[in-house]
Amino acid sequence: MKEKIVIEALTKAFYQKEKIHTAVEDITVSIRDGEFVCLVGPSGCGKTTLLRIIAGLIKESSGSYNIQREKKESPLQSMVFQEQGVIPWLTVRENVAFGLKMRGLDKRIVKERTDRFLEKVGLTAYARQYPKELSGGMKQRVSIARAFANDPEILLMDEPFGALDEQNKFILQEELLHIWAETKKTVLFITHSIDEALLLADRVLLMSAGPGSIVRDITVDIERPRTMEKVRADPRAAELFVEIWNHLQEEVQKGRKGNSS
Amino acid sequence: MSESKAIQLEKQEWRRQRRQERWKQLLTIASPIFLLLVWEFLSRTGLVDARFFPPPTAIIGTFLSMAASGELFSHIGISLFRIIAGFLLGVIPAISLGLLMGLYSPLRHFFSPLIMALMPIPTLALLPIILIVFGVGETSKVVTIAGSVFFPVIINTVAGVVNIDRIYLDVARNYGASSKDFFLKIALPGSLPVMMEGVQMGQAIALLTIVAAEMMGANAGIGYLIWTSYKAFLLKEMFVGLMLISLFGYLFSLLLKGIQAKVVPWK
Numbered sequence A: 001m002k003e004k005i006v007i008e009a010l011t012k013a014f015y016q017k018e019k020i021h022t023a024v025e026d027i028t029v030s031i032r033d034g035e036f037v038c039l040v041g042p043s044g045c046g047k048t049t050l051l052r053i054i055a056g057l058i059k060e061s062s063g064s065y066n067i068q069r070e071k072k073e074s075p076l077q078s079m080v081f082q083e084q085g086v087i088p089w090l091t092v093r094e095n096v097a098f099g100l101k102m103r104g105l106d107k108r109i110v111k112e113r114t115d116r117f118l119e120k121v122g123l124t125a126y127a128r129q130y131p132k133e134l135s136g137g138m139k140q141r142v143s144i145a146r147a148f149a150n151d152p153e154i155l156l157m158d159e160p161f162g163a164l165d166e167q168n169k170f171i172l173q174e175e176l177l178h179i180w181a182e183t184k185k186t187v188l189f190i191t192h193s194i195d196e197a198l199l200l201a202d203r204v205l206l207m208s209a210g211p212g213s214i215v216r217d218i219t220v221d222i223e224r225p226r227t228m229e230k231v232r233a234d235p236r237a238a239e240l241f242v243e244i245w246n247h248l249q250e251e252v253q254k255g256r257k258g259n260s261s
Numbered sequence B: 001m002s003e004s005k006a007i008q009l010e011k012q013e014w015r016r017q018r019r020q021e022r023w024k025q026l027l028t029i030a031s032p033i034f035l036l037l038v039w040e041f042l043s044r045t046g047l048v049d050a051r052f053f054p055p056p057t058a059i060i061g062t063f064l065s066m067a068a069s070g071e072l073f074s075h076i077g078i079s080l081f082r083i084i085a086g087f088l089l090g091v092i093p094a095i096s097l098g099l100l101m102g103l104y105s106p107l108r109h110f111f112s113p114l115i116m117a118l119m120p121i122p123t124l125a126l127l128p129i130i131l132i133v134f135g136v137g138e139t140s141k142v143v144t145i146a147g148s149v150f151f152p153v154i155i156n157t158v159a160g161v162v163n164i165d166r167i168y169l170d171v172a173r174n175y176g177a178s179s180k181d182f183f184l185k186i187a188l189p190g191s192l193p194v195m196m197e198g199v200q201m202g203q204a205i206a207l208l209t210i211v212a213a214e215m216m217g218a219n220a221g222i223g224y225l226i227w228t229s230y231k232a233f234l235l236k237e238m239f240v241g242l243m244l245i246s247l248f249g250y251l252f253s254l255l256l257k258g259i260q261a262k263v264v265p266w267k
């Protein structure tokens, strides 16, 4: 399959008050079309920074990245943010339609796509409500629907389920898998949770403690369609879990030493 | 059995809360009525001088006869026109410039010191200059009100935009919002709650200003009515003017609260 995202020697350093802090260092990786890739690493290792660069929200210090364009009318990427990114003064429907409206698409197309994705995340009945009336899980559904409805070349997701309780997390993970299977989008997904990575990903990229770089590239060869029960019962998943777990332990230790010295 | 008891308990609780609500509402109406009653009593019994503090019933009588003669409505009409025109002339530029300053930090840095320096000067102190520049006609009153409404609104609008959570700006940028979208879809609605507080303040200041401005350089309006009645020692007429201003203040805040609930349904 062809390459969809190509990242080459990407580095980002923040310079503040005479001090330089390298957040991500020399990241080189390519992601194929339609692949679901999870980015896993200790807190503060630069995952969000990497995603924000690809999202065009901050500028890289050096290196480059390229997102392959297929349809010239599609936006390159849409992001689901780590914090609550649902805009409180727009209704659920207006939030989902946000990207489409910003692009000035035809009203009929906006309505048709918005309806379709509201339905997919089960929020049709809440379309006219404001976000304050929604639970945390419903808000994240809005974020996800907004990103998919925008029909971007790639999707960027920054720990979208991080703040949810277990029950809601499982439900949303499976919903996400459904939508992904239907739309065949390329997804770059940040998570802290190894379980989540194993459930969702084709590949897991492991990052080192800051400055973050990619130290392992693990293929998750677990058969799809996956459910949480199946993954939990799979012996191959258990092996991968231990492998990733050990790596994270190591990195966290290294990070601690790095901070104390 | 136990369930019906629980329901009964809840019903009692609900009734208790209802009673409390009604009691609070009663208290809210009670205080002005109580004040008027005391006033009436003191004035009627001669404990305070009825020439300076005519009893409320007499003031209402005066109000009715003034209303019947039509004299009152021309004063009310002219003051209302000045308040509304001045209010709009102050609020619209304040909101537009405030949004721009909130969104674009160079503009904010450029205009902030000017606003900080001009804000403490009471517009009324500038009235002589305003009269020289704009003449004694309507324009000078409208400008005076506009000037005093402008500052609280612009300061609150800027604060409203600056305090919008950065994440929403990132969302807008990531989803390809144009400058116009930032302005209309993010900055304007996002700053509305704080902005409306400024508008409320501006409304109160507009009323203070109109009365003073009409006392100094006008030949009609509620302020003029208060001032000339006072000078002619027609204190009942003067009190009619004062009560009208207080009534206006009350009605305007109700109106603005209504508007706020309409334009900020998401809070």
Ligand SMILES: Nc1ncnc2c1ncn2[C@@H]1O[C@H](COP(=O)(O)OP(=O)(O)OP(=O)(O)O)[C@@H](O)[C@H]1O
Pocket: A014, A015, A016, A021, A022, A023, A042, A043, A044, A045, A046, A047, A048, A049, A050, A210
């Ligand atoms: N705008 C900024 N200015 C200065 N330093 C920053 C900035 N943004 C991030 N950093 C630093 O870069 C490092 C990486 O931050 P980043 O948010 O990418 O981590 P993360 O891997 O997403 O962490 P988490 O898993 O906790 O979300 C941190 O040490 C952070 O302090």
Ligand SMILES: [Mg+2]
Pocket: A047, A048, A049, A082, A158
């Ligand atoms: Mg992060």
